[in-house]
Amino acid sequence: MKEITNKIQEIATRLFNEDQVDVFLAWEQTGEEYRVKPYFARSAADVSNIVFNEYCIHNLSTSLLKFRDGSDRIGLVVKGCDSRGIVRLLEDLQIKRERLYIVGVPCTGMKDPLAAARNQSGFNNKMQTIDIARKCLDCIQPNPVIYDELIGPENPPLLQGERFAKVKEIENMSADERYQYFEDVLSTCIRCYACRQVCVACDCRTCIFDEMKPQWVGRETNVTDNMMYHIVRASHMAGRCIECGECERVCPVNIPLMLINQKLIKDVNDLFGPYEAGMQYVEGAKPALSRYDEKDPDDFL
Ligand code: SF4
Ligand code: SF4
Ligand code: SF4
Known part of the structure; x- marks a missing residue:
């Protein structure tokens, strides 16, 4: 994951330095190891705050709705599910493709931050293993379906057993x-x-x-x-x-x-x-x- 973080930071820095984007959407770490949150970098100086780890579960494509009425050129990182969200927004004419620079990351499944929070807060009687999140167990498309640049090789679907x-x-x-x-x-x-x-x-x-x-x-x-x-x-x-x-x-x-x-x-x-x-x-x-x-x-x- 550290390698992916480095690669994302490298791409975001390049995009800012070449004046290709006005904002770059990714994740940043909070005070807790298991808690990251969507992050909007506005310049190359912000890029060092970007992280990618096994808790980057949020679908970042929803954040694009905040920008639909503006003209900002937007770079963003997508997993498989986020990228399908981008297709949703493009088909719904909510954002224009030429405003986006999409960095794809093939996903191996994310962990549920809430399950980790239960461990840390003492809510569970004893520490439990944090498995892959429930939503990822049904995932048929972990790989980005639309991107300008892809980081790493594609992964097989995570769905186990019979669909539906x-x-x-x-x-x-x-x-x-x-x-x-x-x-x-x-x-x-x-x-x-x-x-x-x-x-x-x-x-x-x-x-x-x-x-x-x-x-x-x-x-x-x-x-x-x-x-x-x-x-x-x-x-x-x-x-x-x-x-x-x-x-x-x-x-x-x-x-x-x-x-x-x-x-x-x-x-x-x-x-x-x-x-x-x-x-x-x-x-x-x-x-x-x-x-x-x-x-x-x-x-x-
Ligand atoms: S699973 Fe479907 S209904 Fe639920 S948040 Fe994603 S797009 Fe919306
Ligand atoms: S309680 Fe659950 S299902 Fe009901 S509105 Fe809130 S998120 Fe949706
Ligand atoms: S495994 Fe699939 S649903 Fe889960 S975060 Fe990755 S792309 Fe999204």
């Missing part, structure tokens, strides 16, 4: 059992909207859940309004979710949000595929449900 295994288990339940299952898990949602804030695909300028006139969803955290939130968000993610797992990772009450996302990914692929969101950037291409074809299935009409 848990989704299939739930599909096999009766309709009543499924309803009960989702009512139970979604009833614990506190509507903090962390899952929305961290999501690169949630790039609407005004979210309907923030609107007051009209107010589409009640502010209470009852199961009806919670379900409304999750159903609307799921429908907005269909064909657009790049499976980065950030929403589930940041949920403070451990709601298995990836189950919903993976069901949508599976269904969109079955109905309109083969299709995986954000796997490649083709100028002008749109997500599956943003296109219309007369042969599209319409049995539901």
Whole structure:
């Protein structure tokens, strides 16, 4: 990892010195070994603060939304999931490709900083091994899919076992059992909207859940309004979710949000595929449900 940090710092320094970027997005260390955070370097003098280690789990592509209305030229580091997020933003016309200098890092899986924090805080009775993060165990694309420069050789997918295994288990339940299952898990949602804030695909300028006139969803955290939130968000993610797992990772009450996302990914692929969101950037291409074809299935009409 130290070698990768050095290489990223070398590239960022070169980009600033050659006046190719105005800002460079990466990670910086905080006071705790296991806690890094997104970092915006503004000059070559800032570059020494950049680190890359096994806790660089955040999807940095979401940070690009802060720059969408400006003209800054942006350098940034991407793993596989971050790079798919960039494709999401390019397809959604949120940022222009020519404003980006993308440094790709093939990923071997990241560790969960929260699990490490539990160890350090004494929350666990005894120190536990910090394994690869839950979201990375389902990763089918650890390698950047779009980049200007790649650091190191590509890695195999991390996914072990059958893809969508848990989704299939739930599909096999009766309709009543499924309803009960989702009512139970979604009833614990506190509507903090962390899952929305961290999501690169949630790039609407005004979210309907923030609107007051009209107010589409009640502010209470009852199961009806919670379900409304999750159903609307799921429908907005269909064909657009790049499976980065950030929403589930940041949920403070451990709601298995990836189950919903993976069901949508599976269904969109079955109905309109083969299709995986954000796997490649083709100028002008749109997500599956943003296109219309007369042969599209319409049995539901
Ligand atoms: S989801 Fe994939 S690319 Fe992203 S951090 Fe995990 S292993 Fe790396
Ligand atoms: S992060 Fe979790 S608790 Fe917060 S709104 Fe999303 S699902 Fe609900
Ligand atoms: S819905 Fe979750 S997994 Fe999908 S893009 Fe958003 S944060 Fe990533």
